[in-house]
Amino acid sequence: MDKFVITGGRPLRGEVTISGAKNAAVAIIPAAILSDGVCRIENIPNISDVSMISRILSELGAQIRLVNKNTIEIDPKHIHTAVVPYEMARRMRASYYLIGALLGRFLHARVSLPGGCNFGVRPIDQHLKGFAALGATWSLDQGMVDVKVDKLVGSQIYLDVVSVGATINIMLAAVKAKGLTVIENAAREPHIVDLANFLNSMGADIRGAGTDVIKIRGVDRLSGTTYSIIPDQIEAGTYMAAAAATGGDVLVKNVIPKHLESITAKLLEMDVDVQEYDDSVRVSRSGPLNRCNIKTMPHPGFPTDMQPQFAVLLALARGTSIITEGVWDNRFRYVDELRRMGANIQVDGKVAVFEGVEALQGAPIKATDLRAGAAMIIAALAAQGVTEIEEICHIERGYENIEEKLQSLGADIRRVPVQIAVTAKAQ
Ligand SMILES: CC(=O)N[C@H]1[C@@H](OP(=O)(O)OP(=O)(O)OC[C@H]2O[C@@H](n3ccc(=O)[nH]c3=O)[C@H](O)[C@@H]2O)O[C@H](CO)[C@@H](O)[C@@H]1O
Numbered sequence: 001m002d003k004f005v006i007t008g009g010r011p012l013r014g015e016v017t018i019s020g021a022k023n024a025a026v027a028i029i030p031a032a033i034l035s036d037g038v039c040r041i042e043n044i045p046n047i048s049d050v051s052m053i054s055r056i057l058s059e060l061g062a063q064i065r066l067v068n069k070n071t072i073e074i075d076p077k078h079i080h081t082a083v084v085p086y087e088m089a090r091r092m093r094a095s096y097y098l099i100g101a102l103l104g105r106f107l108h109a110r111v112s113l114p115g116g117c118n119f120g121v122r123p124i125d126q127h128l129k130g131f132a133a134l135g136a137t138w139s140l141d142q143g144m145v146d147v148k149v150d151k152l153v154g155s156q157i158y159l160d161v162v163s164v165g166a167t168i169n170i171m172l173a174a175v176k177a178k179g180l181t182v183i184e185n186a187a188r189e190p191h192i193v194d195l196a197n198f199l200n201s202m203g204a205d206i207r208g209a210g211t212d213v214i215k216i217r218g219v220d221r222l223s224g225t226t227y228s229i230i231p232d233q234i235e236a237g238t239y240m241a242a243a244a245a246t247g248g249d250v251l252v253k254n255v256i257p258k259h260l261e262s263i264t265a266k267l268l269e270m271d272v273d274v275q276e277y278d279d280s281v282r283v284s285r286s287g288p289l290n291r292c293n294i295k296t297m298p299h300p301g302f303p304t305d306m307q308p309q310f311a312v313l314l315a316l317a318r319g320t321s322i323i324t325e326g327v328w329d330n331r332f333r334y335v336d337e338l339r340r341m342g343a344n345i346q347v348d349g350k351v352a353v354f355e356g357v358e359a360l361q362g363a364p365i366k367a368t369d370l371r372a373g374a375a376m377i378i379a380a381l382a383a384q385g386v387t388e389i390e391e392i393c394h395i396e397r398g399y400e401n402i403e404e405k406l407q408s409l410g411a412d413i414r415r416v417p418v419q420i421a422v423t424a425k426a427q
């Protein structure tokens, strides 16, 4: 296991190119199971969650060819089982998309309950409610969800909570159902639109993705396709926050500025300069950071996956700021790590109150989850002195080449192996 060693205090300057979106890739790769032909998927981020979901597909019998670092071809013809190995699926959140995709193809799926970042309870009741509305029955035994159906039949489904995962999973099963499925109170994130575009390019009939009512008219077959994944909204936002935290000047390239609107709005409120171009944004700061309040919400609200990175900015902003976490029950586990660096933050349930400090100091800390890990990197880049960040495997789930990208912006970040202390056993 490696750790990052970062010497802070250098403003980030230069250009960085954003990779394909993790949360689109981990939905689109399992969606390829539904195809009769080969799917060529471009702009795939080279991250561990993508490697894991690809390995699972291979394990099921799919042929996966790496065309280059960011392009794969998936031939799902030889998938021979609807049972996903327990150990693999429970390591990542997006393995739950295998339920919808396998159900669409085999009318049966047996998949372990998913893993992913630990934000407290992460139920899948809305996914199961959706499958049941399409005619399926499910049971749970030995940590595996078993979902079966004789025939998928389109239905009207109202989601009780706006859920990205349930919206995508229901779409995956409903594309092969008989008749029309309508998902009401659907999530509207950019990766939902990307998945719908991917499925439509295979011959699906999905309308309304990006709004809260999605209509899916089932089709008998889906063909192979060539598709390029959208840029990662959260990776882009992370580099924007890093530029702002270090008082730098960074051109963030290969983005869809529309997807960044809520992030840009908060940076502007904090007196950070943001210039938008066709497919890039330039973020710079020379004056102090101004305080602001943030409430995370489903898209188009401020994304919960940007909450920890902005917490670092608020920890350094003048005055008192408040973050209200509107999506997850427990997404402030990283606050203890920021406190080690000198941040003044009080947490009460889903609300965190920040009293801005002049500077953070380097300290030994850890990544408690993926975006918390990104936030620790930002804090370390802005801090005085040296910070060591352990448990960076969380960060590798979602950020392609993060140390190289930061080094190209002038950051002093190194990856070094963690020394394991070995205690000699008395004979
Ligand atoms: C792989 C992936 O894309 N992960 C993202 C996805 O996670 P994920 O798909 O797991 O998140 P959801 O949108 O489903 O969850 C949103 C809220 O709905 C609740 N809920 C969800 C499903 C359900 O069946 N019942 C239920 O009550 C959750 O507990 C949470 O409070 O969207 C989250 C919200 O934008 C992001 O933080 C994650 O990065």
Ligand SMILES: C=C(OP(=O)(O)O)C(=O)O
Binding pocket: 022, 023, 092, 093, 094, 115, 116, 117, 305, 370, 371, 398
């Ligand atoms: C929470 C995230 O991912 P996952 O749902 O895969 O844990 C994330 O991408 O920030």
